[in-house]
Structures are given as C-alpha cells and as structure tokens.
Amino acid sequence: MFSTTWIDTLRLRGRVSMSESGSVAYSRPGIGFANLSKAIVRYRVSGSPSIKNPTIVMVCDPPNVIEHFDEVIELLSSKAQVVCFEPPGFGFSVPRPGFGFSFQDYVSCVNELLDTVKLGPYLLAFPCIWAHIALHIANQRPVVVAKLMLWQCPSWQDQVKWAKFVDNHNILSRPFFGQAVMSFIPKKVGTFWYRAALSKGRYADFLPIFEQSLKNGAFCCLGSVWQEWFFRGEPPSEVQVIQPSLVAWGLADRTHRHSDRLSLGDQFKHVLWYEFKNSGHSPELEAPQQFAELLNDWISN
Numbered sequence: 001m002f003s004t005t006w007i008d009t010l011r012l013r014g015r016v017s018m019s020e021s022g023s024v025a026y027s028r029p030g031i032g033f034a035n036l037s038k039a040i041v042r043y044r045v046s047g048s049p050s051i052k053n054p055t056i057v058m059v060c061d062p063p064n065v066i067e068h069f070d071e072v073i074e075l076l077s078s079k080a081q082v083v084c085f086e087p088p089g090f091g092f093s094v095p096r097p098g099f100g101f102s103f104q105d106y107v108s109c110v111n112e113l114l115d116t117v118k119l120g121p122y123l124l125a126f127p128c129i130w131a132h133i134a135l136h137i138a139n140q141r142p143v144v145v146a147k148l149m150l151w152q153c154p155s156w157q158d159q160v161k162w163a164k165f166v167d168n169h170n171i172l173s174r175p176f177f178g179q180a181v182m183s184f185i186p187k188k189v190g191t192f193w194y195r196a197a198l199s200k201g202r203y204a205d206f207l208p209i210f211e212q213s214l215k216n217g218a219f220c221c222l223g224s225v226w227q228e229w230f231f232r233g234e235p236p237s238e239v240q241v242i243q244p245s246l247v248a249w250g251l252a253d254r255t256h257r258h259s260d261r262l263s264l265g266d267q268f269k270h271v272l273w274y275e276f277k278n279s280g281h282s283p284e285l286e287a288p289q290q291f292a293e294l295l296n297d298w299i300s301n
Contacts, residue, residue, distance in 0.1 A: 135148070
C-alpha cells in the first residue's frame with residue numbers, strides 16, 4: 001500500500017497560525033503550543049508540581065479534545081500536576097510536512113513533548129492504540145517514565161483485529177478515501193464512534209464540545225493513522241516495562257467486545273488490573289470521579 005498521508009499534512013499546513021491565535025488558544029487556563037520538529041502540539045498544564053507524585057500525562061483519544069477533560073483534570077490536579085495533549089493530526093495539533101503518521105513518528109513526537117514541557121518524572125495515562133506508544137517510551141526511558149496507567153489496550157495482535165472490526169467496511173484503510181472521509185464528514189464519523197464506543201446513553205454528553213471543536217477548526221486524521229499503523233507500516237515490536245503499571249478496562253465498550261483484555265499482561269513486570277463496569281471506551285471521561293479516585297489512590301501508594 002502506498003502512502004497518502006501527505007494529503008493531511010498538505011491540507012492542514014495553514015492551521016498553525018489559526019490555532020495559536022484563535023479562541024482555542026484561550027479556551028482553558030494553561031493551554032500552550034509545543035513547537036516540535038514535526039508537529040505543533042496543543043496541550044494544557046494544570047495543578048501544581050508534587051514532590052511525592054509524578055506528573056500525569058493524558059492523551060486525548062480522538063475525537064475527544066482537551067475541553068472534554070475539564071472534570072478529570074480538576075479531580076487529578078488535587079494530587080499531582082497534569083498535562084493533557086492532543087496528538088498530531090487530531091484536535092488542534094498540526095502535523096508538519098514530513099510527519100508521516102507512523103507509529104515511530106508518534107513515539108518521537110511524544111518523547112519530544114515530554115522533553116519540551118520538562119515536568120518529569122511522568123505517569124503516562126494512555127488509552128487504546130496510544131497505550132502502545134506509552135509502552136515503548138517507558139521501555140526506552142525508565143528514568144523519565146515512573147508509572148503507567150493504560151486502558152482499552154490489548155496486545156498489538158488484538159489491536160489490529162480491533163482496528164479491522166471497527167473499520168469493517170474498509171473506509172479508513174483505503175488510501176485517498178480514508179483521508180477524504182475524515183476531511184469532509186468528521187462529524188458523522190465522530191458521532192458514530194461515540195454511539196458505538198461509549199456506554200449506552202452517554203454519547204450525547206460528549207457531542208456539544210465535539211461539535212464546537214469542529215466549528216473552531218478541529219480536525220481528525222484517522223485515515224492516515226489507520227493506514228500507517230495497521231496496514232502499511234511496520235508493526236511495533238513487543239516490549240517489556242519494569243515500571244509499576246495499572247491496566248483498566250471499560251466493560252461497556254462495544255468496539256472492544258472481542259478483545260482479549262489480558263493479552264497485554266506479558267509485557268509488564270508489575271501490573272494491577274481494574275474494571276470499570278459501567279463505562280465504555282473512555283472511563284476517564286464517562287466516570288471521571290471513579291477514574292480519578294482510582295488513579296490518585298494508586299499513585300499515592
């Protein structure tokens with residue numbers, strides 16, 4: 001499969017100045033833009049540094065944006081400093097020319113972001129496909145990454161099966177077509193995702209912020225990620241991590257109903273397991289109080 005990710009970097013090349021000077025630069029306290037080698041990443045810092053606890057780093061799992069994280073950030077900020085960011089190609093984080101949307105591009109970008117904000121050591125709280133990014137960074141940098149919290153993250157083999165199940169009509173995986181769909185009908189795709197992935201009846205809670213973000217110019221390059229991660233690029237190698245890790249699952253997530261929740265277990269030396277019985281794909285947003293209590297209690301022990 002040939003790469004068509006250049007379509008997304010080309011169509012977004014004028015968005016940098018729009019994002020940095022627009023309303024999304026001031027929508028919440030602590031928002032900043034990290035000027036990285038291959039991307040401009042929008043992030044938010046909240047809370048105060050803690051001597052006892054590492055800085056919690058959360059990635060926005062699309063189509064969510066920073067504004068969706070208000071409640072969980074407030075709850076977590078009582079115990080630790082929190083960094084929340086939108087990955088390149090999503091929300092208002094703009095990929096530069098040369099960013100190929102590969103797995104390694106994202107590993108490099110997140111590493112560079114951690115070095116730019118300079119708030120380590122870190123606890124990486126990453127869901128789903130982004131959890132594999134966290135695993136690789138933790139394996140590479142055990143001094144920088146103190147702990148991991150991951151959720152909705154099976155083994156890479158199961159992750160590929162999940163990706164094919166979610167895109168069973170081969171919309172995202174087709175070059176040109178995947179980019180066009182996410183460019184022209186992101187609202188329809190995002191609404192479909194919320195209906196399928198969140199616990200029943202909750203999807204409407206997330207639509208107002210999502211729809212407002214689209215009006216403000218948000219984008220979602222899911223086609224490019226799907227093609228590079230699951231069909232064109234080299235699969236990431238399996239790594240082992242020595243850091244204390246907490247792996248959680250939202251049991252009401254219908255997109256992951258065929259995933260083996262324990263399949264990632266061999267990659268941890270020290271791991272605890274937890275289930276959110278009434279949450280779907282995004283327990284950090286669907287059940288922020290429960291999520292924050294779990295994470296705050298765990299990092300304090």
